[in-house]
Amino acid sequence: MSPARLRPRLRVCLLLLLLLVPAARGCGPGRVVGSRRRPPRKLVPLAYKQFSPNVPEKTLGASGRYEGKIARSSERFKELTPNYNPDIIFKDEENTGADRLMTQRCKDRLNSLAISVMNQWPGVKLRVTEGWDEDGHHSEESLHYEGRAVDITTSDRDRNKYGLLARLAVEAGFDWVYYESKAHVHCSVKSEHSAAAKTGGCFPAGAQVRLESGARVALSAVRPGDRVLAMGEDGNPTFSEVLIFLDREPNRLRVFQVIETQDPPRRLALTPAHLLFTANNHTEPAAHFRATFASQVQPGQYVLVAGAPGLQPARVAAVSTHIALGAYAPLTRHGTLVVEDVVASCFAAVADHHLAHLAFWPLRLFHSLTWGSWTPGEGVHWYPQLLYRLGRLLLEESSFHSLGVAGPGS
Secondary structure, three states, X not given: OOHHHHHHHHHHHHHXXXXXXXXXXXXXXXXXXXXXXXXXXXXXXXXXXXXXXXXXXXXXXXXXXXXXXXXXXXHHHHHEEEOOOOOEEEOOOOOOOHHHEEEHHHHHHHHHHHHHHHHHXXXXXXXXXXXXXXXXXXXXXXXXXXXXXXXEEEOOOOHHHHXXXXXXXXXXXXXXXXXXXXXXXXXEOOOHHHHHOOOOOOEOOOOEEEEOOOOEEEHHHOOOOOEEEEEOOOXXXXXXXXXXXXXXXXXXXXXXEEEEEEOOOEEEEEOOOEEEEEEOOOOOXXXXXXXXXXXXXXXXXXXXXXXXXXXXXXXXXXXXXXXXXXXXXXEEOOOEXXXXXXXXXXXXXXXXXXXXXXXXXXXXXXXXXXXXXXXOOOEEOXXXXXXXXXXXHHOOHHHEOOOOOOOOOO
């Protein structure tokens, strides 16, 4: 094997060793005997005109690219959710409730920040002066138009607090914070499907898989221990045990990439950073199809579908996007599964399916030893989040999906 091909595998071996350490620590019942409680970290206020991280807002290292204005009449309006948190004051000068509308990621960060503000300054609340903008009051391609940005102050409007307020916003998880004006702090987040792309890939709740019994069931009804149709390493169909869900969010709206084929006709929805297997011609053996991000699949390519007998290539006829409810990302023992009769990887965000399957080896091992009786919870599993963070330290930028290289669900 050439040194160029060996290096990523050496990195992943180190990655696996690093993963085992926090996992072992997490199994203990409490604080390790003899360890010292770490003193609280001193928060350093942001300086006026400082932003964090120190890169432009709409770059991959911050909140990511502008994706287009959301209007009340557009389908993407479903991506916005109202925030009725009583611990936040919304200025709402338009009297339309627009400032309360935001993406779920923005809402989660804002609610977290509201708690930090009350803890830092008892009796003071977080105040939002600008949220989603439907009237064109901001600069071109402002993230306010997508419900991904808020301008904030404290309820007492004490400008001496705003530098520390900005730091609290960074700590609350906003993807970009800017002490923009003496009158407010600007905060923004990544888009929903960009954030989801970082740790995994998902399918909508109603997507169906085939059980070993022959029954077809929705992913929302699948449980760990079920054996579903998948693809083995030799490119042949097999039934593989579902170990856990890497992500399971029944009530979350997600943007999905829709792949439609002909001869035979199939239709699969999956998140843009999810991997499925493609080839440029139908003569390639199934085992030679390469893993490709869903967002990079083009009409005219071929994907693998379940047919009679075995797996067969099907030509991609159309690619589109669609918003659907639910996000389910099962992990099978083989690292693959067949959803809506289309073969897909269980993995996302990283371009190398085999490398990802190797990196999840500790999770498969732990499941075999102790996790067989676990029931699926909700949200993103801790392991892919940790794996992503470590992978960002060890792997090259080109290894990651372009929507997911800027931080640590589907």
